[in-house]
Amino acid sequence: MEQNKIPQATAKRLPLYYRFLNNLQIQGKTRVSSKELSDAVKVDSATIRRDFSYFGALGKKGYGYNVEYLLGFFRKTLDQDEITDVALIGVGNLGTAFLNYNFMKNNNTKIMLAFDADPNKVGTEIGGVPIYHIDELEDKLDGIKVAILTIPALEADRVTDRLVSKGIKGILNFTPARITVPDDVRVHHIDLAVELQALAYFLKHYPLEINEPTSEQ
């Protein structure tokens, strides 16, 4: 696409920038510098300027960035106008957390429907999202391209195959299983146990130096 030159590391930070700019606007701020933004999002200010620069010259020297303008620009770039419909598979604790989270408020994504195997959950709603039986997957999934996977690891492969057959192109996988998909399907893994273990490992083996960056994703 037109902007294939944007580094992936930058692309991953865009939603973060967007949310903080939104907060700033709500607070009534009209301008912001890369330094202020840096303090808020914990990303080096030079990195922020570099990130923005991929989209052209959005700021003004000696002034900073106009919040309204920047926000408008990102709204277009991040397709904030165009909402991506999402399906959630597995209404356990984690799935329920998602349904209640109400991402959609400020976001370009919206969970439209959920699936579970538990008959007590099927037919109910959580956070306004209807829950269908997992067997109805193929019937209800038309037009949906993104799925959140919050099911037991053992079922991950089987359900993934069904999702892929049905045309899903992006999966946010919270299962510890590393699922296998065709080349044209994108999977992002978020492995809670690994994250926690990695944090514990870093604490023991990488004592932080003064002035070392203190947070990361």
Place this chain on the structure above:
Amino acid sequence: MEQNKIPQATAKRLPLYYRFLNNLQIQGKTRVSSKELSDAVKVDSATIRRDFSYFGALGKKGYGYNVEYLLGFFRKTLDQDEITDVALIGVGNLGTAFLNYNFMKNNNTKIMLAFDADPNKVGTEIGGVPIYHIDELEDKLDGIKVAILTIPALEADRVTDRLVSKGIKGILNFTPARITVPDDVRVHHIDLAVELQALAYFLKHYPLEINEPTSEQ
């Protein structure tokens, strides 16, 4: 520490390797090649060999790696014997998911206690973990170095300050807020809304090529 040369990117993958090796052992496999491991964890086989090589020559040419040996090695390296105690702050949907997740089974981390402000939850247990009132934080947190933050964003800064005062050195932050901590405290952010938005962005702007790596964290 002694092994400060290990790249952070490698360190983040270690828990993942560990878990899959564990699975292999349970399945009764005695040997494994970097190629097989690669298929399972979706990390390039050269990257896996490079990762392992930081710890010395763990494999054997023409043979691969001995599962038992490798596992034993990682057990020591990842301190699997030595359990890291963790506190969970905020027993909402997401917090409850963690408590029920039962990470600890195969892991070097264990959630020992949880805190919440809801009087209905205080005094109960979830997944065997006792829930205390958030006001008791200072009394109960002795000796704990790692905390999982699953509270509303607005309370993140205040609670973080209290955790830091009490000596917490690592925070797994599920709050959308980017918290501010001293240099000697490590924070890993997991921002669910950002992850979902980023996935949607990648789908629209980075169409996958054939043979492009198909998954990532």
Place this chain on the structure above:
DNA sequence: ATCAATTTGTGAAAATAATCACGACTTCTT
């Protein structure tokens, strides 16, 4: 015993990302 098939470990190269540092321009203060 021989040889084809495997598979590691790693030097070297390539790709990706972060950071420095400064010229150019803007705003603010007096």
Place this chain on the structure above:
DNA sequence: AAGAAGTCGTGATTATTTTCACAAATTGAT
């Protein structure tokens, strides 16, 4: 009006991570 302070955009550098590709060693089949 002039100078000080602030801030961007970016060339250049440095750091980090991934990938290639192949010699060396091992295995397994005949």
